Amino acid sequence: xxxxxxxxxxxxxxxxxxxxxxxxxxxxxxxxxxxxxxxxxxxxxxxxxxxxxxxxxxxxxxxxxxxxxxxxxxxxxxxxxxxxxxxxxxxxxxxxxxxxxxxxxxxxxxxxxxxxxxxxxxxxxxxxxxxxxxxxxxxxxxxxxxxxxxxxxxxxxxxxxxxxxxxxxxxxxxxxxxxxxxxxxxxxxxxxxxxxxxxxxxxxxxxxxxxxxxxxxxxxxxxxxxxxxxxxxxxxxxxxxxxxxxxxxxxxxxxxxxxxxxxxxxxxxxxxxxxxxxxxxxxxxxxxxxxxxxxxxxxxxxxxxxxxxxxxxxxxxxxxxxxxxxxxxxxxxxxxxxxxxxxxxxxxxxxxxxxxxxxxx
Ligand SMILES: Nc1ncnc2c1ncn2[C@@H]1O[C@H](COP(=O)(O)OP(=O)(O)OP(=O)(O)O)[C@@H](O)[C@H]1O
Ligand SMILES: [Mg+2]
Numbered sequence: 001x002x003x004x005x006x007x008x009x010x011x012x013x014x015x016x017x018x019x020x021x022x023x024x025x026x027x028x029x030x031x032x033x034x035x036x037x038x039x040x041x042x043x044x045x046x047x048x049x050x051x052x053x054x055x056x057x058x059x060x061x062x063x064x065x066x067x068x069x070x071x072x073x074x075x076x077x078x079x080x081x082x083x084x085x086x087x088x089x090x091x092x093x094x095x096x097x098x099x100x101x102x103x104x105x106x107x108x109x110x111x112x113x114x115x116x117x118x119x120x121x122x123x124x125x126x127x128x129x130x131x132x133x134x135x136x137x138x139x140x141x142x143x144x145x146x147x148x149x150x151x152x153x154x155x156x157x158x159x160x161x162x163x164x165x166x167x168x169x170x171x172x173x174x175x176x177x178x179x180x181x182x183x184x185x186x187x188x189x190x191x192x193x194x195x196x197x198x199x200x201x202x203x204x205x206x207x208x209x210x211x212x213x214x215x216x217x218x219x220x221x222x223x224x225x226x227x228x229x230x231x232x233x234x235x236x237x238x239x240x241x242x243x244x245x246x247x248x249x250x251x252x253x254x255x256x257x258x259x260x261x262x263x264x265x266x267x268x269x270x271x272x273x274x275x276x277x278x279x280x281x282x283x284x285x286x287x288x289x290x291x292x293x294x295x296x297x298x299x300x301x302x303x304x305x306x307x308x309x310x311x312x313x314x315x316x317x318x319x320x321x322x323x324x325x326x327x328x329x330x331x332x333x334x335x336x337x338x339x340x341x342x343x344x345x346x347x348x349x350x351x352x353x354x355x356x357x358x359x360x361x
Contacts (some may be wrong), residue, residue, distance in 0.1 A: 188233035204294035
């Protein structure tokens with residue numbers, strides 16, 4: 001999969017910009033605050049249907065403007081060209097189009113354009129709170145299995161509605177029961193999908209880490225469902241049915257939905273020890289790098305085509321050995337890297353895009 005062209009209008013700090021990319025390595029360089037990450041954000045928007053920065057759509061609109069427009073032209077493995085566009089407005093619902101066809105559901109376009117993003121924040125995959133790991137899994141699974149996005153979106157809405165109801169106090173028990181039934185059942189399918197994905201991710205990531213560490217580090221990823229051990233969606237649903245019934249009083253007291261797939265996590269271990277607790281900085285960095293490379297590998301296995309790799313500012317974060325490793329592993333794929341001028345040595349001869357004040361030069 002290759003991005004050929006990106007057009008942004010009134011997106012973040014860019015007024016208008018048209019950028020063309022090479023099929024191989026592309027480097028976006030410029031000073032701090034020039035607008036490099038903003039360009040990756042625009043590309044990734046089409047892979048996830050939202051910003052990777054976990055922000056609101058309206059924050060993407062250039063200060064003082066009413067709407068932002070972004071468009072990518074990309075080609076699949078067979079060279080078939082596709083165009084996707086998004087209009088994001090302050091006063092209207094965003095409009096996403098594939099060519100001239102306006103789509104209405106996220107699941108209609110997720111998976112069409114696929115990308116893996118890797119930023120310094122991804123260290124939180126090992127070091128951070130469970131929500132970082134859930135978001136990582138969810139974004140990755142959605143791109144390979146668009147139907148999962150539908151269940152997840154329904155699930156998140158249901159949890160939000162239940163939270164709103166619990167916060168209002170005097171909760172309507174009948175309505176709570178309806179939400180709980182939906183939460184139990186959707187938790188079943190979401191958890192099973194995440195577990196399956198984690199198993200495959202572990203297999204790929206373990207190979208990368210084995211390679212990177214010369215066989216010294218054994219990586220494992222263990223999905224931890226809040227409901228405990230259960231293998232099938234039905235078993236998980238039944239467990240949550242019981243939990244949600246038994247703990248209703250606690251949820252009412254805390255005025256919060258405390259049980260379901262939105263509380264799951266996965267644990268990364270290195271040589272059987274928690275990478276979060278015992279891993280050194282370097283070991284944690286390598287583990288995250290292995291997980292990100294594994295995400296790309298898995299996307300290729302599941303869809304038959306490598307995604308576009310977007311590497312935001314990671315060259316300054318990785319030492320020479322890891323930098324070389326990642327670039328050698330991504331040989332032959334399309335990669336878009338951002339960095340300051342001084343960090344991109346060793347990448348001479350690649351397509352360079354210089355950005356200043358939101359404009360490419
Ligand atoms: N909605 C917006 N409208 C206008 N400018 C914005 C908006 N959102 C963010 N910006 C500005 O865009 C600028 C560039 O941001 P960006 O994150 O792309 O910088 P960068 O080139 O990646 O810098 P760094 O090297 O520090 O990571 C920032 O100064 C930011 O304040
Ligand atoms: Mg940046």
